[in-house]
Amino acid sequence: MLRFSHPLRRDGLRGLIFLAITAASSTVWAQTSPAAKVDPLVDSLTLRQKIGQLQQSNAEPKTIADISDELRAAIREGRVGSFLNVPNPEVANELQRIAMTESEAKIPLVFARDVIHGYRTIFPTPLGQAATWNPELVEKGARVAAVEASSMGIRWTFAPMIDISRDSRWGRITESFGEDPYLTSVLAVASVRGYQGKEGDPTSIAATAKHFVGYGAAEGGRDYNVTYIPEPLLHNVYLPPFKAAVDAGVMSIMTAFNDLNGVPASGNDYIIDRVLRREFGYNGVIVSDWDSVLELIPHGFAEDKKQAARIAFNAGMDVEMVSTTFQENLFSLLDGGKVSESELNAKVSRIIDMKRKLGLFEQPYVSGDPEKAILTDEHKALAEQAALESLVLLKNDKQVLPLARGKTVALIGPLAHAAHDQLGSWVLDAKKQDSVTVLDAFRKILPESKLLYSQAMYSSRSRETDFSQVLELARKADVIVFVGGEEAVLSGEAHSRADTRLPGTQELLVRELKKTGKPLVAVLMAGRPLALNDVISEMDALVMAWHPGSMGGPAIARLLMGDAEPVGRLPVTWPKVTGQLPLYYNRPSSGRPAEEGNFTQMDDFPLEAFQHSTGHKNHYIDIGFKPQFPFGFGLSYSNAVYSDLKLSKKTIGVNDTLEVSAKIRNSGKRPVTETVQLYIRDLVASSVRPVRELKNFQRVTLKPGEAKVVKFKLTKDDLAFYNQQLNWVVEPGEFHVWIAPNAEEGLQGQFTVR
Ligand code: BGC
Numbered sequence: 001m002l003r004f005s006h007p008l009r010r011d012g013l014r015g016l017i018f019l020a021i022t023a024a025s026s027t028v029w030a031q032t033s034p035a036a037k038v039d040p041l042v043d044s045l046t047l048r049q050k051i052g053q054l055q056q057s058n059a060e061p062k063t064i065a066d067i068s069d070e071l072r073a074a075i076r077e078g079r080v081g082s083f084l085n086v087p088n089p090e091v092a093n094e095l096q097r098i099a100m101t102e103s104e105a106k107i108p109l110v111f112a113r114d115v116i117h118g119y120r121t122i123f124p125t126p127l128g129q130a131a132t133w134n135p136e137l138v139e140k141g142a143r144v145a146a147v148e149a150s151s152m153g154i155r156w157t158f159a160p161m162i163d164i165s166r167d168s169r170w171g172r173i174t175e176s177f178g179e180d181p182y183l184t185s186v187l188a189v190a191s192v193r194g195y196q197g198k199e200g201d202p203t204s205i206a207a208t209a210k211h212f213v214g215y216g217a218a219e220g221g222r223d224y225n226v227t228y229i230p231e232p233l234l235h236n237v238y239l240p241p242f243k244a245a246v247d248a249g250v251m252s253i254m255t256a257f258n259d260l261n262g263v264p265a266s267g268n269d270y271i272i273d274r275v276l277r278r279e280f281g282y283n284g285v286i287v288s289d290w291d292s293v294l295e296l297i298p299h300g301f302a303e304d305k306k307q308a309a310r311i312a313f314n315a316g317m318d319v320e321m322v323s324t325t326f327q328e329n330l331f332s333l334l335d336g337g338k339v340s341e342s343e344l345n346a347k348v349s350r351i352i353d354m355k356r357k358l359g360l361f362e363q364p365y366v367s368g369d370p371e372k373a374i375l376t377d378e379h380k381a382l383a384e385q386a387a388l389e390s391l392v393l394l395k396n397d398k399q400v401l402p403l404a405r406g407k408t409v410a411l412i413g414p415l416a417h418a419a420h421d422q423l424g425s426w427v428l429d430a431k432k433q434d435s436v437t438v439l440d441a442f443r444k445i446l447p448e449s450k451l452l453y454s455q456a457m458y459s460s461r462s463r464e465t466d467f468s469q470v471l472e473l474a475r476k477a478d479v480i481v482f483v484g485g486e487e488a489v490l491s492g493e494a495h496s497r498a499d500t501r502l503p504g505t506q507e508l509l510v511r512e513l514k515k516t517g518k519p520l521v522a523v524l525m526a527g528r529p530l531a532l533n534d535v536i537s538e539m540d541a542l543v544m545a546w547h548p549g550s551m552g553g554p555a556i557a558r559l560l561m562g563d564a565e566p567v568g569r570l571p572v573t574w575p576k577v578t579g580q581l582p583l584y585y586n587r588p589s590s591g592r593p594a595e596e597g598n599f600t601q602m603d604d605f606p607l608e609a610f611q612h613s614t615g616h617k618n619h620y621i622d623i624g625f626k627p628q629f630p631f632g633f634g635l636s637y638s639n640a641v642y643s644d645l646k647l648s649k650k651t652i653g654v655n656d657t658l659e660v661s662a663k664i665r666n667s668g669k670r671p672v673t674e675t676v677q678l679y680i681r682d683l684v685a686s687s688v689r690p691v692r693e694l695k696n697f698q699r700v701t702l703k704p705g706e707a708k709v710v711k712f713k714l715t716k717d718d719l720a721f722y723n724q725q726l727n728w729v730v731e732p733g734e735f736h737v738w739i740a741p742n743a744e745e746g747l748q749g750q751f752t753v754r
Contacts (some may be wrong), residue, residue: 039349051330053081053348056112056287056321060085064094073099078105079327081351082156082319084112089366092153096364097525107352112156116426119148120434121550122378123682124390125424125527126161130177130571132389133675133697135190138433141386142194144379146205151368152553156206157357158254160191160243161213166580168572169261171495174425174527175218179584179631181237182694192248200359203366209245211256211289213271214238218258221581223496227258232687235722243280251354252285255317256290264299266292268507273317275562288312294323305329313339318347339460375434380551387548387555392568393635395542399628400519402562402637403479410452412470412513413443413484414460415525424493424526424547435550438483441557446448452477460487461504467512474516481560482513483523488547491527500531500578507535523556532628533576564637567673574629585631585743586690588620594625628753632677632742638668638704645739645747653754656731658714662739662747664700665707673701678712679743681736686723692743719753
């Protein structure tokens with residue numbers, strides 16, 4: 001059974017369970033900065049060497065010969081503490097040699113890189129991995145990435161990205177675990193464990209929880225845009241994954257590019273010092289995002305580099321990535337008493353502590369053997385398993401899937417044989433020749449005479465309109481498998497889209513394919529849910545494949561052929577049209593809640609009826625309020641039936657535990673792995689509460705005909721929330737509880753908290 005502590009729970013709630021609303025106190029927990037331990041080494045360092053530890057430089061010398069004299073001198077003089085993007089172990093070892101033998105301080109360097117969903121063996125993008133709802137698999141994926149990356153000298157990654165993402169226009173939703181704070185927290189912990197492994201182990205790499213905080217709430221889904229997040233929302237939704245990562249021992253946290261409620265995150269002493277250091281007790285390294293200290297200037301929050309350095313330093317920043325405002329200004333800021341040396345000592349100590357935990361003082365050089373560590377059969381098998389479990393079957397009319405044996409398949413579309421694009425965003429070290437595409441995989445499974453292939457379009461974005469040859473080919477087949485969506489470059493950092501439909505002329509192609517009268521299976525690879533309202537009715541079956549990584553092809557082929565079962569579930573609410581965004585299941589209840597039935601397609605209304613029948617409810621007159629598919633949704637090739645919801649009590653005290661159970665039976669003919677989800681709703685409270693909130697989940701595998709009782713425990717920690725005064729409270733009253741296959745359905749019960 002999967003049961004993870006609530007991210008904010010481990011401190012025993014610090015005694016703050018309120019039976020009724022208490023007088024306002026201003027913040028959550030008693031607040032002292034974690035005692036700044038000063039590493040004994042710090043005393044022996046000069047000011048320049050201390051400041052140097054705070055510098056993370058981007059250096060990309062390709063060979064030892066490319067290492068400039070200037071770079072050598074910087075290391076020798078202790079002007080740099082870490083590097084990002086050093087591309088190979090020989091170069092890393094040479095830079096390290098200079099630090100360890102030619103510099104006076106002899107503090108090892110640490111080499112960092114964005115290893116986001118695999119190093120060479122690429123796993124599905126984080127959003128795809130979230131669709132597995134399988135923390136063990138996410139942990140194993142991060143471990144594989146750590147083993148491969150560390151063999152190349154990389155000991156610090158900038159992952160996991162745990163920004164809650166409720167707007168799929170935002171390109172970076174693909175790097176996230178989706179919209180839900182609970183699911184994201186569980187997967188954040190799994191990921192941190194996977195990357196960091198055992199302390200001191202040469203394959204342990206420091207994880208970085210990012211981007212602190214609220215980056216995913218960028219207004220309009222436009223990257224780097226402003227964010228406004230009221231404090232209770234920040235504490236209830238955006239912060240929990242970070243608290244979970246802190247409790248899991250994450251070694252570093254990266255501040256975000258965005259400004260939060262008017263203060264740029266990278267100079268925001270409230271969120272860094274007050275929340276992260278004092279409330280969460282975080283004592284690890286805080287690193288800026290790329291140039292985000294310097295960007296305090298274009299934000300209009302600092303007038304020059306000196307002021308930017310002072311603000312970021314005093315807000316709590318330890319490491320400055322790429323820009324050099326600390327390096328250039330800390331001497332004079334220290335001199336002028338604008339920043340303190342004791343703070344500097346604490347920052348340096350945290351960085352040294354991280355290096356000690358990584359074992360770099362004992363073993364500074366790359367010792368792994370990349371040949372043995374990278375792209376092993378075991379790694380590829382795990383990547384294939386992750387890809388398989390990430391696939392979400394969203395539609396399967398007339399059981400067109402799994403494909404019947406012996407039929408001729410027309411494999412059509414711009415992503416059916418797209419070795420690079422199936423990898424998704426952030427794959428700095430991947431090589432497309434390591435990918436196995438859908439076409440490659442089908443070629444292994446089907447005889448040549450039974451497989452027809454056409455790319456149909458030059459790329460997912462292109463605007464071909466003459467599909468006559470493709471249609472000719474399609475007519476010769478028994479079934480069409482269309483593989484389209486978004487190529488890798490359409491999501492990721494700085495790749496937000498204002499229109500999230502299938503790009504290029506893919507909608508046209510799908511319609512034309514459907515006109516052949518052949519069953520049409522759509523497999524979509526994309527960095528986000530796509531708005532399919534105009535075209536989904538043309539698809540007899542639909543599989544969301546995200547960007548499935550190196551082994552996406554075999555995973556998809558196995559699923560389509562019925563050699564494996566679909567188990568993935570949506571980690572995000574899937575909109576019908578872009579205009580519904582932001583869209584998320586755990587929305588606060590409206591005073592005029594929309595209901596099913598009070599809406600018909602706008603176009604169908606005669607004018608008079610239209611004026612009177614819109615219902616004055618919380619919906620759009622042209623699209624209603626329902627998503628295309630709810631959060632948590634996913635079909636299988638079998639059928640799981642939920643029954644016998646039982647609650648151990650009707651009324652509980654705040655400190656009681658409520659047991660909630662239901663029977664799940666496989667009524668179909670194939671095995672099923674069902675992700676059983678537990679949701680609650682607090683019916684009346686001092687703040688408007690969400691209509692549902694995920695509190696737990698368990699995956700159960702059932703043979704045909706088999707039934708199992710799935711039990712959950714609900715405690716006060718599941719019922720509590722941050723109220724308007726930011727107290728973590730349980731308010732007595734009525735609650736609904738669901739054991740459910742997704743955020744819209746399920747068995748509903750009710751209980752009272754005394
Ligand atoms: C991104 C970070 C990334 C950093 C270093 C930035 O542009 O926002 O997520 O870790 O670059 O590559």
